[in-house]
Amino acid sequence: xxxxxxxxxxxxxxxxxxxxxxxxxxxxxxxxxxxxxxxxxxxxxxxxxxxxxxxxxxxxxxxxxxxxxxxxxxxxxxxxxxxxxxxxxxxxxxxxxxxxxxxxxxxxxxxxxxxxxxxxxxxxxxxxxxxxxxxxxxxxxxxxxxxxxxxxxxxxxxxxxxxxxxxxxxxxxxxxxxxxxxxxxxxxxxxxxxxxxxxxxxxxxxxxxxxxxxxxxxxxxxxxxxxxxxxxxxxxxxxxxxxxxxxxxxxxxxxxxxxxxxxxxxxxxxxxxxxxxxxxxxxxxxxxxxxxxxxxxxxxxxxxxxxxxxxxxxxxxxxxxxxxxxxxxxxxxxxxxxxxxxxxxxxxxxxxxxxxxxxxxxxxxxxxxxxxxxxxxxxxxxxxxxxxxxxxxxxxxxxxxxxxxxxxxxxxxxxxxxxxxxxxxxxxxx
Numbered sequence: 104x105x106x107x108x109x110x111x112x113x114x115x116x117x118x119x120x121x122x123x124x125x126x127x128x129x130x131x132x133x134x135x136x137x138x139x140x141x142x143x144x145x146x147x148x149x150x151x152x153x154x155x156x157x158x159x160x161x162x163x164x165x166x167x168x169x170x171x172x173x174x175x176x177x178x179x180x181x182x183x184x185x186x187x188x189x190x191x192x193x194x195x196x197x198x199x200x201x202x203x204x205x206x207x208x209x210x211x212x213x214x215x216x217x218x219x220x221x222x223x224x225x226x227x228x229x230x231x232x233x234x235x236x237x238x239x240x241x242x243x244x245x246x247x248x249x250x251x252x253x254x255x256x257x258x259x260x261x262x263x264x265x266x267x268x269x270x271x272x273x274x275x276x277x278x279x280x281x282x283x284x285x286x287x288x289x290x291x292x293x294x295x296x297x298x299x300x301x302x303x304x305x306x307x308x309x310x311x312x313x314x315x316x317x318x319x320x321x322x323x324x325x326x327x328x329x330x331x332x333x334x335x336x337x338x339x340x341x342x343x344x345x346x347x348x349x350x351x352x353x354x355x356x357x358x359x360x361x362x363x364x365x366x367x368x369x370x371x372x373x374x375x376x377x378x379x380x381x382x383x384x385x386x387x388x389x390x391x392x393x394x395x396x397x398x399x400x401x402x403x404x405x406x407x408x409x410x411x412x413x414x415x416x417x418x419x420x421x422x423x424x425x426x427x428x429x430x431x432x433x434x435x436x437x438x439x440x441x442x443x444x445x446x447x448x449x450x451x452x453x454x455x456x457x458x459x460x461x462x463x464x465x466x467x468x469x470x471x472x473x474x475x476x477x478x479x480x481x482x483x484x485x486x487x488x489x490x491x492x493x494x495x496x497x498x499x500x501x502x503x504x505x506x507x508x509x510x511x512x513x514x515x516x517x518x519x520x521x522x523x524x525x526x527x528x529x530x531x532x533x
Contacts, residue, residue, distance in 0.1 A: 163199065163296035166192045199292035203299050205241030207290050209234060209258065211303040213247065215283060219310050219436060220275050226309055228271040230286065234261035243290045245303075249273060250281045258288070275311040278401065280444035283307050310443040313405045316522050318413040318529050321381070321468075347371045383414045384466040386424040386455040387473075391447040394474035395502065400447065403500035405522050407472045408442040410498075410529070411435075422466060424459040426451055453481070456488040468494045475501035479509075479516060486514035496532060508532070 159167070170192035177185040209232050216227040230247065234240050240261045247254045249271075256269050275281075284306040291298035347363055350370035363371040387407040394400040407425075412435045414421050422431050423441060426448045432438035455471055471485060482497040489495055495514040506524040508531055509516045517528045 158299050199296035202292040203297045206238050207243050208236040213304050221312050222275050224275050230269040232267045234265050246287045278313045279311045281309045310440040312439040313408045313442050315409040346374050381419045382466045383419050383468045384422045385411050386471045389426040389448045390451040393476045399500050399502045403472045406525050410470050411438045456485045470496050472498045
């Protein structure tokens, strides 16, 4: 009997506990739903305000203000002209909203034919717009920034899976690191009151390289260096053994190879392949006050680029300095891309060597390119900051000057008036 009463009491307790927990859960669900219902208008309002505030242009807000003020002023004044203005402005806003609606779920790609071009080259751009959705799209317009300009073109209505290709082209007229894109899609009214805009692609760059000129191989460097590279020149004293030859009067007997001499019966002398360490630093002044005009600045950039391309083509390690940028390019193309982005900077360090010596202390050869307004004393101060034994050439671009070379203690000043003067100057310095 006692066991049955205990069992009934336990069942009743369990039932009451389940009922209590069920009631608590139901009340919690009801409260959550009531709170969600109270927050729903605010969430809808936020979602509605976001596209409204982002899509209405400043001109559109002026139209809203005009309509509101005209309608408010009409009530006390009763001027029908104010009523007409309010109606007209409101009608334009309604029409603008209607014209901005529609499916614009496009996807797009932008392909540039030449990301590395020279001046006067024609660069072709292919824009491909697709409708990857399940519904037809409405007409829209595309805007593609190219440098400081913008290319605008119409995008027709596309059925599902349909593609539209737009071909654009421009001619490179000056050196530049030219940003292309991002491609934006615009849908709006002709009044400019409401405009929906969406980015379809990311920005890319096209590099318009400066004019360069071919130079003869540059072999100057620190001889007999353990880190040097073979130069191809056969000498009698170096580190890289090349072969043997017979003795000639005047040869250093320290280079005699006695074992081979005993075998051949003739005195044999060691020959070596000359090694030179040719770590090169290229620095260019980007201060516009150093140059007479923009033409002279471009001449300096072209000379700077030509020397760098020659060094990198010979696999010489190169450190470059232009303004606030210090880099060690891996090849001529990367270096020319850097030269495309060189811009004048009035805050450039006057002593170019001081700013980069810590990063290029091991360089055996320095080429410093400046404008005509830099004096010989400026060049001397830069050369004095360099370690002993380095080769320092200060190249002055002077569009009115004559080709010349002036040798000083510890450095050379070379002047070019045209890029065609550079091969002759470099040949005389070799």
